[in-house]
Amino acid sequence: MLTKRPLQFLINFWHQLRSQWSADPLERCRWIRFPATRKSRSEGKKDQLARTGEEAAADYLISKGFTILHRNIRFPEGELDLVAKSERTLVFIEVKTRRTGKFGEPYHSVSEQKQRRQVTMASRFVSICRLQDVPVRFDIVSIVLPSGQEPKIEHIEHAFRVNDLFRR
16 A cells, blocks of 8 residues: 555656646646755744745635646745746736735835846746746735734736836
8 A cells, every 4th residue: 555655746746747748838837846946944933924925825826716836936036936827827926925014015015126026037937937928927915914813815916017117
């Protein structure tokens, strides 16, 4: 009888083979391993809050029909929090989490400079996965996690556009 670990390995291997043979380029992209991807973060309060927010955002997006392709991909410019697929669109999602809305909504902290870095990292991702013909979108998921209460999640689709950032 197979133990859970080898069985899980076989299931993952089967999904990987199916994805690699898929006609959908986004599905094939799911199994590309990024050398810069890190699973571990420091255990500070800020990092725990960010990790909790990213998990809440991923669960929320999955409930809305998104497929999460990658999480926390690091590039020299920074990190892509979530990369997802919505129908035939590749979606790069920046997750911003705060404990309180006292200092404004979390999405207000996504500056123009941060947006430019997101576009640069997304361009690298698209190039690595060879997805130049796939439509791309940039979203922000803003989460307020007050202690002992339900999180307030706001999903902003098409939060910014590439053309708006590079006009100047």
